[in-house]
Amino acid sequence: MGVGMLLSLDDFSADSFMVKGVFSFEIGGQTLWITTTHICLILVVLTLSIFSMFAKRSMLKAAEVPTGFQNFVEMGVDLLDGLVKSTMGKHAGAFRNYIGTIFIFILFSNLSGLLGLRPPTADYGVTFPLGVLTFTLITFNKFKYQHVSGVIKGLMSPWPFWIPINLIGDFAVPISLSLRLFANVLSGTVMMSLVYGLLSMIAYxxxxxxxxxxxxxxxxxxxxxxxxxxxxxITDARTTDEG
Amino acid sequence: MGFDQNFIYGCSAIGAGLALIAGVGPGVGQGIAAGHAASAVGRNPGAKGDITSTMLLGQAVAETTGLYGLLVAMLLMFVKPFQAV
Incomplete structure (x- = not known):
């Protein structure tokens, strides 16, 4: 079969892009698996830790005119700070660290596919907590800045019987945020494993x-x-009618 | 009930194909966004950076519905929720 030569279906199975267990252990009668996601997460975190250690060392002996690695680090921090500042305005100060951290973490997680790893963000167990973190921040800031009365007023706009729809809209935020990231990275992973699995004869x-x-x-x-x-x-949650 | 396993897999594959019709909407939407961004750059070339980042953000959000279709298709194909027990 001519197609069979090109598309080597025999070598390919759906397992090639699924999360795989590496080894399992038992705690209190529960079997827990260490999967490829855990290992890639640890690799990403180690890379970031080593990077930040080097960044700290180069900043400790920082020169007035930056050179080499210090230049690179300052450029990255400048870029992230500018991004947060231009989006959040006067609220930027409190969220510089958080946004910078999740930006670098998600970026490195997504880029780890380049090294042949399975990106950790292609696992819903990684992106959903990120969405929940965002949801927690939104809710916390809403209650802190708009107070309970403002939150209830927001829920009852435009009419009081709109409450269920507004509630669904609030809870859809973390789900759509995490699903968007997850599905995008997963689709890339599936495409690449299809190319490598089905077209392995000509995939050079x-x-x-x-x-x-x-x-x-x-x-x-x-x-x-x-x-x-x-x-x-978050900026929306922090903005009250008085500004 | 009396359904054959292979019949269920076949129908799941057809369902997965149908779910990917969801890709039409984001395609049209992203095209419209890109077209308007192009005309905006034509009118105001100085704001090219802002227009590009706004366009990409809007397109990525518009893509979500298509990705839901993709997720449904992948669930049908690989997780196989309708296996005969």
Whole structure:
């Protein structure tokens, strides 16, 4: 079969892009699995820790005119600070650290697909907590800045019987945020494993172009979108009628 | 009931294909956004950076509905929720 030669279906199974268990252990009768997601997460966190250690060391002996690594670190911090400042305005100060952290974390998670790892963000167990964090921040800031009366007034706009719909709208925020990130990264992972699994006979060099799109472009855009939406929602929650 | 396992898998595959019709909407929407962004850059070339980032943000949000379709298709194909027990 001619197609069978090109599309080597025999070598391919859906397992190649699923989360795989590496080893399991038992605690109190429960079997817990350490999966590829855990390992990639640990790798990403280790990379970021080592990077930040080097960044701290280069900033301790910082020069007036930056060179080399210090230049790179300052550029990154400047970029992230500018992004937060331009989106959140006067609320930027409190959220610089948080937004910068999740930006770098999600970016490195998405980019880890370049190294042949399974991106941790292609696991709903990683993106959903990120969405829940955003939801917690939104709710906390809403109650802190608009007080209980403002929150109830917001729920009852435009009419009191609109409460269920407004509640659904509030709870849809973390779900849509996390599903968007998850589905984008997962679709890239599935595409790449289809290319490598089905076209393994001719998959030389040219999948690099696909990696640039799915891992780098799409990953960077989704990181940007996640952080932008988080900032927009938080700014919304912090803005009262008085300004 | 009396359904064959292969019949269920076949119908799941058809359902997955139908779910991906959801990709039409975001495609049209993103095209409209890109077209308007292009004309905006034509009118005001100085604001190219702002227009591009706004366009990309809007497009990424518009993409969500299509991605829900993709998720449904993937669930039908790989998680197989309708297996005969």
């Amino acid at each position: 060099a040219w999948p690099g172009a696909l990696h640039v799109y799915f891992d780098m472009f799409s990953g960077a855009i989704q990181t940007y979108v996640f952080c932008m939406l988080t900032m927009t929602y």
